[in-house]
Amino acid sequence: MLDVIKNRKLWFTFSGALLALALAALCCNAFVRGQPLNYGIDFTGGTLINLRFERPVTIGEVRSVLDGFKLGESVIQRSGESDILIRTAPIEGETRARIMGDLNTKIGTAEILEADVIGPSIGRELAAQAFWALVIASALIIIYVSFRFELRYAVSALLALYHDAFITVGLIALFWRTIDGPFIAALLTIMGYSINDTIVIYDRIRENLKKPSLAKKKFGEVVNISIWETLARSINTVLTVIIMVILLLFLGGETLRVFSLTLLIGFCFGAYSSIFIAPPLLVLWEQRDKKK
Numbered sequence: 376m377l378d379v380i381k382n383r384k385l386w387f388t389f390s391g392a393l394l395a396l397a398l399a400a401l402c403c404n405a406f407v408r409g410q411p412l413n414y415g416i417d418f419t420g421g422t423l424i425n426l427r428f429e430r431p432v433t434i435g436e437v438r439s440v441l442d443g444f445k446l447g448e449s450v451i452q453r454s455g456e457s458d459i460l461i462r463t464a465p466i467e468g469e470t471r472a473r474i475m476g477d478l479n480t481k482i483g484t485a486e487i488l489e490a491d492v493i494g495p496s497i498g499r500e501l502a503a504q505a506f507w508a509l510v511i512a513s514a515l516i517i518i519y520v521s522f523r524f525e526l527r528y529a530v531s532a533l534l535a536l537y538h539d540a541f542i543t544v545g546l547i548a549l550f551w552r553t554i555d556g557p558f559i560a561a562l563l564t565i566m567g568y569s570i571n572d573t574i575v576i577y578d579r580i581r582e583n584l585k586k587p588s589l590a591k592k593k594f595g596e597v598v599n600i601s602i603w604e605t606l607a608r609s610i611n612t613v614l615t616v617i618i619m620v621i622l623l624l625f626l627g628g629e630t631l632r633v634f635s636l637t638l639l640i641g642f643c644f645g646a647y648s649s650i651f652i653a654p655p656l657l658v659l660w661e662q663r664d665k666k667k
Contacts, residue, residue, distance in 0.1 A: 379602050380595040383655035390538060390652060393644075397545015404548055412548050415450065415555035416462050416493060417501055424461045424471070425489035431457050432482055434628055440477050444470065448553045452630050458488070465492065505559045509540075512563060516570055524577055527660040532573045535653035536566050543641045547633070557634040565641030568616070572609055572649035579605050580654070595658045602654055613646035 379386075401411040416422075434451045437459050441449050449463035466474070471490070478485045513533060520529035540562055547554065579601040583589050589597055620642060624635035 378599055379651060380599045380655055380658050383651075383658070386651035386655060390542075390648075393542050394538070394545070396549070397542050400545050400549035404551070408551075412544070412554045413448075413551050415448070415553040415558075416464065417555040418499075420493045421462060421464050422466050422471075423489070423491045423493055424463075424487060425454060426459045426461065426478070426485045427455070427488050428457045428459065428482065428486075429484045432459065434459070434630065436482050437461070437478070440481055441474065443477065444474060450553075450555065450630055459485075462493075501556065501559075508559070508563060509566075512566060516566075520570075520574070520577075523574075524581065527657060528577055531653045531656040531660060532570055532577070534656055535573060535648040536569055538648050538652055539565055539569050539641055539644045542644050543637060546640050547637060550636070552633045552636065555633070557631075558637055561634050561637035561641065564638065565645055568642060569645030569649060572612065572646060573653045575608065576601055576605050576649060576654060580657075594661045598654050598658055602650055606650070609646055609650060613642055616642050 404413075405411040434453060437451050438449070441451070441461070441463065444466075446463045446466065449461060451462075452460045454460040475485065475487070513536075516533055516536070517526075517529045520532055543562065543565060547558070580598055583597050583601050583604075584594075589600070592600075617639065620635055620639045623631060624639060627635055
């Protein structure tokens, strides 16, 4: 049986290398591209157009027309049987007219139901809301886990969550994928999954600490036993979720690509940190308290 706790330096080294890679990707993007992340129009502002075609059309058909105007990574979503919602970079009236002309010629007659300009101030407001969502989620996790277990359990779990989030953000930055509203939703989903997986292990640790048969074992040994007792559950859960996310990644279309990729990265590292990061951190805290 692999001693997860005894080999914690290996896991910490691996995580340190990934965190360094994530930081390097963000810094490199900031230096080369002028910004650490590829912010979408949700953050930078842009144009929103809601169209109704005379017949049902595919997202691929609309994207093939928009690609000719070099608008960047436009978000195209179906909002009805024949309705298409387009979120793209800021476009002037003349460019919009040319786009509508090409859509009418190559796809079919389209009626503009709504056309709005999303200003940068809205993007800043969304960024602020995303920040506070993460802050509030972190505070609630600290309160909940501290109440259910102890403060050291909560802090260890939260550090593991930040580990997952930062690596996920860094890898998305490395791939230069667009950061938008769904990305924030995926990040919060990852945090929820990761903390749930960690709490399952924490529950087993607490149960095992009360068993007379394990009373003479060191805290690190009890934690290692608890990890192995819950390992099958953790692996089965993450594999089931990953299979569905992979299907979503390849079959969900371009609109859900970043959302699916973010979930895939986050779920993998969420399962990893629940086993190899949070419990070893908990043991380190316990050892530090004993030395005092």
